[in-house]
Amino acid sequence: MRFNKVLQNIKTYEAGKPIELVVREFGISAEDVVKLASNENPIGTSPSVAKAIVDNSHKAHLYPDDSMFELKAALSEKYGVKDENIIIGAGSDQVLEFISRAVLDENSSVLMSAVTFAMYEIYAKQMGAKIIRTASHEHKYDEFMEAYRMHQPKIIYICTPNNPTGDATSKEEVLEIINAVDSDTLIVVDGAYMEYAAAKDEKYAITPNDLLGFENVIYLGTFSKAYGLGGMRVGYGIAQTELIHELYKMRPPFNISTLSLAAAIAACKDDDFVAESIALHQAQIKRYEAFADAQGFKYIESYTNFITYLFDESIDSTKIADALLKRGVIIRNLASYEMNAIRITIGTAKQNDVFFKHFLEVTA
């Protein structure tokens, strides 16, 4: 068998360790595992979502409404856009995949910041495209413009707030980049964590409508974070109709399961749950900032539901992550991003207590 040559440059993706694996490997009972690694919503599932799932549990045999009429109607109302401006993906990940496949080939390149969401690179590599990164993990106008002029990338990714670092790019700066770029370059504004940034500082709030005037810009959102549907895999892209129409050509039918669709419709209408999630988050993240200050290490100011602790040479992020894992505390080691840093999802008060306790013990 001969495979496409692009496969030679692709490593199989390894996802973060699930609770089940820690249970199996370290013999810790599932209830004692604290997972602060995947930026899941610590409040859990909204009661309205759980109800929608239970109410539809007898419909597992029925294919979903592939037009996603009701979910698009809910999103249209939320954002004041038309349903033909929307494409739904199995997570915003899948919209990234549609984008990559619709515009990239082996002769193209994509531009992103030094440290950003891993899937941009993975999907681009699947198309054989070249990866260009700026020097900083922040989205700096000058760095992006220099690389843009040099490489003429087909796609520029702006992840704001940025994952896995937590910093954000202001609406003004994003529009500055968009305005400086030719319309043959597609700009992806990935707002997976936007609800947290918008609640923290309106300067960073970007809505799909802010970008709909540009033919070469797509806004991505997700139900996985503030809406609490990480396990259901539902995200969306919002852009001008012509762009959505082309992306639809790469969409497989029934890409959202019947129950994920029901859950997303319920979640989309449940603004109270989002408000509650953000209120908890804003109270708890202050504890992480105070903890870092007290312990004497730096952190990146976060506009997301996680925080990134930066260590100097006295602490090794891999050792910390491994030691915490053996104690049933799962966080994300950023060594694979060439950072001596860890990313911690802000949990419930109780989960955070457990993290602080074990962190102190393993660094003692």
Add this chain to the structure above:
Amino acid sequence: MRFNKVLQNIKTYEAGKPIELVVREFGISAEDVVKLASNENPIGTSPSVAKAIVDNSHKAHLYPDDSMFELKAALSEKYGVKDENIIIGAGSDQVLEFISRAVLDENSSVLMSAVTFAMYEIYAKQMGAKIIRTASHEHKYDEFMEAYRMHQPKIIYICTPNNPTGDATSKEEVLEIINAVDSDTLIVVDGAYMEYAAAKDEKYAITPNDLLGFENVIYLGTFSKAYGLGGMRVGYGIAQTELIHELYKMRPPFNISTLSLAAAIAACKDDDFVAESIALHQAQIKRYEAFADAQGFKYIESYTNFITYLFDESIDSTKIADALLKRGVIIRNLASYEMNAIRITIGTAKQNDVFFKHFLEVTA
């Protein structure tokens, strides 16, 4: 914006009409709509699956175990294969997509029968590959060999039993094709409806183990049909480790939702539900055969959970399908396959009664 030139040849896929649309368009109440169009399991959702969904309804915020440890263990046990021989997709559709992306490019071709599962062509076109079809909708050895020698396709699709026609290819004939083909051509044996064929006549029963000796063959199965999980989107491919390893490079992380995974694990262990589904099916399909005989039209002998009625010029399949739709009976018109025929999913006794009644009225 410039898009990949392969997009020029792709039409946006239009899925079959869901019940919700018939309700919206024709003002028929949902309970009165009889959908026999998507080969869904008419018994509905297995109680063990519904229970697994309800039990996990509070976990919508948690990402699934991306190693799919438990589901692979259940499949390994069912088929007597190793977990490294298995790749899980969002429906076997998604495994077809991985295959297409891993081996095809704009210089390659794929070979399939005249009328077969629509996604083979769609995924191949997304890669810019050329579509070669044999003259018959059945998988005839001589026709496949002639086209194989002429075109040297990268993939040969054998859909057995075949969708949307219902005929099947015997294990002996499938092995004959496999043995005659060079190992640089990948052979996909798509057994989405295999449970029905195997129950009807063991000559047509093919298991993954029958094919694991060939490095260039992959068996596809699904939970969407006999297992009753059409809405959950879970299927699988089983092949030698090296092939699975390459396909994994095209798999997005978390491609199965938390609830779909829980549902598939429950379904995989529920052989009683499959047996019950097949028993109902075998009793009810006889009614469709007798009905066709009585009405004087032909049908294709079916090894699946649907039946294809073939009409002569006295009946127009499009008119019949439209007339039935207005009465809330959804079946699949095969005019788009250049067949004057309709495909009807075998329903419950009651659903079938409704079909027969309305069919007689609209053809009167």
